[in-house]
Every structure is written in structure tokens, then in C-alpha cells.
Amino acid sequence: MTANQATNKQTPLLEVHNLQTGFKIGKEYFNAVESVSFSINRKQIVGIVGESGCGKSVMSLSIMHLLPQGIGKIRGGEILFEGQDIVDYDEKKMNGIRGKDISMIFQEPMTSLNPVFTIGYQITEVLLNHQDITKNEARTKAVTLLKNVGIPRAEQIVDEYPHQLSGGMRQRVMIAMAIACQPKLLIADEPTTALDVTVQAQILDLLKNIQEVNDMAIMLITHDLGVVAEICDVVLVMYAGKIVERATVEELFENPKHPYTKLLMEAIPKMEEERERLATIEGLVPAIKDMPAVGCRFANRCPKAMPECMQVTPRLGESAAEHEVACLLYEESWPKEERVGAR
Amino acid sequence: MVKYVLRRLLGMIPMLFLVSVVVFFLAKAMPGDSLRGEIDPTNTNPEYIAEMQEKLGYNDPVYVQYWNWVTSFVQGDFGKSTRYKMPVSDLLLEKIPNTVFLALTALIITYILAFAMGMYSGRKPYTIGDNLIAGFNYTGLAIPSFVAGVFAVYFFAFKLHWFPFAGSVDIEVQNGTIDYWMSRIHHVMLPAFILGLFSTASYTQFLRNDLIENSRKDFVRTARAKGTPIGKIYNVHILRNSIIPLVTFLGFDIASLMSGAVITEKIFSYPGIGLLFLDSVNNRDYPTVMAITMMLSALVLVGNLIADILYGVVDPRIRLG
């Protein structure tokens, strides 16, 4: 990649190629994210869905270099942010990016804030990390940010402690912190899972709003396809550390291809029914130690599994097409060498 | 806050009353009696003894004796030392500064060492440095302070002559001069180190483990996601959380250092409250023993109060009220 291309506005904001992230169990590494490739364009909202344990958080933490130290490690691949490969960046270089160009908010608003510092301190910290401003200026900005994320009494709240706020308010504070330096990409790891339904909707509206005002891209991780339908442009469906389907939102909902995606859709709660987790798919995501070496990882739970599914690993196309799937039911997913012989 | 402190202070009164009853009757039950020193031992005339006993209230009912003792006690009259023939309060005032100096020095040494070693071990767990520190600490925890004290006197005072082995100050120096204070510090270092050894060891390990635990908390990940350098995360975000339990220990230290001083002062022949206490027990100087016991009990209660107040000060989640 030349410097020319790197600065080209046409390059995607984030490009991930063959990312592999593993955890050390005993003496060996096992991959929780296996050869994942995708890209996020500027101002795009990309949803990532999949059951619990399929590697969504590990993937986003890899991008931020926030994997648990000494246990988790990026073992291969490239993460190009604005054309620059950041996989080998050290802590110092990453600190120049984190909070400034890429921010992240987490699932647990109750524990994500430091209990012994004021809201104001925690917001001004990110400003002071990246901008050459005085503490007073930062404080004024913090109050404005709190107002922008819809916190009433911002002037008082800025001097209060996290325990004095509700979960929804804390998540708003997290958002205020994340957008303080107007990052180009916001990674939101299940930002609404821990909140109740009405608050969930408010937080999503807020995110959508900020995205429009700040021209920011969002990588939104969620269990909830309903959320995806509401605000995302593109969806990645993950299963067992791999992306099994990628499509624009309209395409995916009109024409889901992967049996796993179809099952996820059937599991979306209807309006009148009780809200429940995606419990209708039999079985569980395999643990990272027990991943099959070849074949489709979903085969053992798939209602449409064929004998070949155990032997041939389906491939996700890397074209810029609107819709890609990694499932042997579809011609394009067969690896080139084997397609001729098997069919 | 003021209201809270007042309420807690009032709450101490019944406790101190109970302690005073126990102290008084224990003293009564001891062999010998607190009046003996008042009576001229050379005069064996039984009439004289009986007269003195009557005069000193020895024949009054026990509750009257208790009442007399306790009423004068709260007025600051702790009675007269039977051994030193002087008011106990004067005796205490003479010895307290030495013990306070010893305890404060111990406290400072303890916290400096515990913070330095704990921060290092907590940031670099399972390294050689951490293991060395852990080795030192577990030795400190396993060896009783009187054994450590005797060894310290033997090596550092008798063998190496680094420190004096007794007293609180050289006799020849002039009170108030720089030399005087240097001499006092020289005398207090070794006993203070031994007195604080147990706390140093346990606080270091406590701080280390608390830092490791806090470093895994979600708020650390948030701080990293903001681009905060790891050094600042340890020194500000994590330490500010781990300091909370340590600061509250300070309150309990006040009492435990004073009682720990009893043994340390004896080993180092350091003339403070502890040494006075042991001497008084040996000499059946009950007014002194009772006064010191009451003082230590009050200190335990005050120490607890200080611990709770500090908790409210350093932890924003705690509201005193």
C-alpha cells in the first residue's frame, strides 16, 4: 500500500484482513477469532450479530488492542485504520488513537466508570489526553458534552460520582466520553444489553443522532436483530469466531441466506411475545478449544447440514458485493479446487 | 459530619463505662492492693495500718470504692503512682511523647515501605522482585515481633553498632538542639521498624493483591480505551481505589501500635508508655496500670471512629450520617 492510497478518501475507514485472535489456555493458543475480514466505510453503521461466545467482543477488543494482557493476542492478519496497519502498534502509539480516532463503549455501564472519580474528571481526562486545552476549558466542554447526550442538570452532574446515576445515565456518560474528541469510529459493544427496554431505545436514538451530527462510523455489536434493522447499514453475522454472512440490512432481512442467519431471524421476538434471548437454536457455540479444524463450524447444529459440511470449509467471498455468505448450500462458498471434484 | 462524630463519641460512653468496671474489678482481684504504697512499710504497727486503710477508703464497700475512683478519673485525677510517688497523670505526660514519637515513626516507615513495595509488586506480579518482596513479607509475618526485635538488637545494635540498643536519646546531648533530635531519631528507627514490621508486611501484600484485582476491573479498560497511559492508570485510577482500605487501616493502627509498643519498648528498653505499663504490672502499681488500660481502650474506640471517618473521606460512595 502506498502513502498515496493511504490518504485516499476512497479507502475504507477500517479494513480488517484475516484477523486471528487467540487466547492462551495452558501452554497453547486457541483462536477465538478466526480469519475475519471486513471493512467499515466512513459514516457507516455496521452491525455485528451472533450468539453469546461467538467472538464479537474479542474482535472489537483486538481492534482497540484491549485484549487481556498476557492471555489474549492477535496472532495474524491486518487491521488497517485509514490505510495504516495498526496490528503492530505499541501501547504508546495506540494511546494516540484510542479515545481520539477510535472510541469504545461497553456493555456494563455500572462498572465501566471509575467509582472514585467525578463524572467531570472522567470526561475531561479523555479531552486532556488528546487536546491541548486547559482544565477549565475541558470542564466547560464536559458540561456541553453531557448536555449533548441528553443529561439533565449537566452543571451539577459533572461534579457527581457514578454511583449517583442510573444505568442509562451512566451509559450516556460513557457515550459523552467516547465522542468527546469526535472520533471517526465508535465501537459499541452491546451498549444497551444491560438497560431496560425504553432506555435501550433512547440510547440507540442518541447514537444514531450523534453519528449523523459528527459524521462518525459505528461498529455496533448486538444480540438483537431488531436493533440492527433499525439503525445499521451493513450487517455481519458471526458464528464461532468467523463471519458467516455479510449483507446490507435490506438484503439481509429480505433474503437471508445462511441457515444460521435464518434461525437468528426466527428468534427475533414478535411484538406481542415476551422478549427472550436467542434461545431457539438447539445447542451451543463450541468452546474455542473444541473448534473443528475443517468443515463448517455450524454443521453440527444446522438443520440443513449435508455430509460435505463436515469435510469442506466454506469460504466467504471477499468481493465488495452487497451480499456474501459462507455456506456450502451456495455455489460461491465452495473453495475453488474442490468445487469441481465434489459437484 | 460533626453530628456523626458527636453521636459516635456519645456512643463510646457506655463502652468505656463497661471497660472501667472490668478494669477496676480485675485490679481488685489481683494479688496485693493499690493502697500498699501509701502506707509506710517500716511502720508495722497494726493500729497505724488500720487507720491508714480506713483513711484511704479501703474498708468502704466495693461500689463506693469504684465510684470514688471513677469520679476522680473522669475529672483527670488518675490517682497517685504507688511506685513513683507522683500523680499518674504527670507520669503519663512524661512518657506519652516518647511512645507517640515511636508510633508515628513506625507508621511513617510502615506506609512508605508498604506503598513502595506494594506498588512495585502489584504492577509487576510474579517477577523476581515481587517474589523477593513476598519472601521478605512472609518472613515478617511469620516471625513474632519479640523474636525479630531480639535479633534486630543483636545484629544491628550489638554486632554492627548501627543503632543504639536502649533508651530514647543520648544523655549528653542538649534538649532542643539538632543533635538532640538526630539522636532521638537514631534511637527510634530500629524499634519503630520492628514495631511496624507486621503491618508493613501485611499492608504490602494487601496493596499488591488489591492492585492486581483492581487492574482487572472494567474501569481500567475504559481508561485504556480513552488513551490514558498505563503509568497514569496505575498511579491514579487503580491506586486511588486501592488506597481506600489502606487509609482506613490507619485508624486501627493507632490502637495496635500503642499496644504493640508494650513489647517493643521492653525489648529496646525504650522509655515510653509500654515500658511503664510492664514495670507497673510488675510492681503492682495499680493506679498506673488502670490508667494506661483505660487509655488504650479509649484509643481503640477513637481509632475505630477515625477509621470510619477516613472511610467516608476517601470513598465517595460512603455517606456518614
Ligand SMILES: Nc1ncnc2c1ncn2[C@@H]1O[C@H](COP(=O)(O)OP(=O)(O)OP(=O)(O)O)[C@@H](O)[C@H]1O
Ligand atoms: N479472557 C479469555 N480467556 C479465554 N477465553 C476467552 C477470554 N475471553 C473470551 N474468551 C473466549 O472467546 C470466545 C469469544 O468470546 P466473546 O467474549 O468475544 O464472545 P461474544 O460474542 O462477545 O459474546 P457475548 O455476546 O456473550 O458478549 C468465547 O468462547 C470465550 O470463551
Ligand SMILES: [Mg+2]
Ligand atoms: Mg461480548
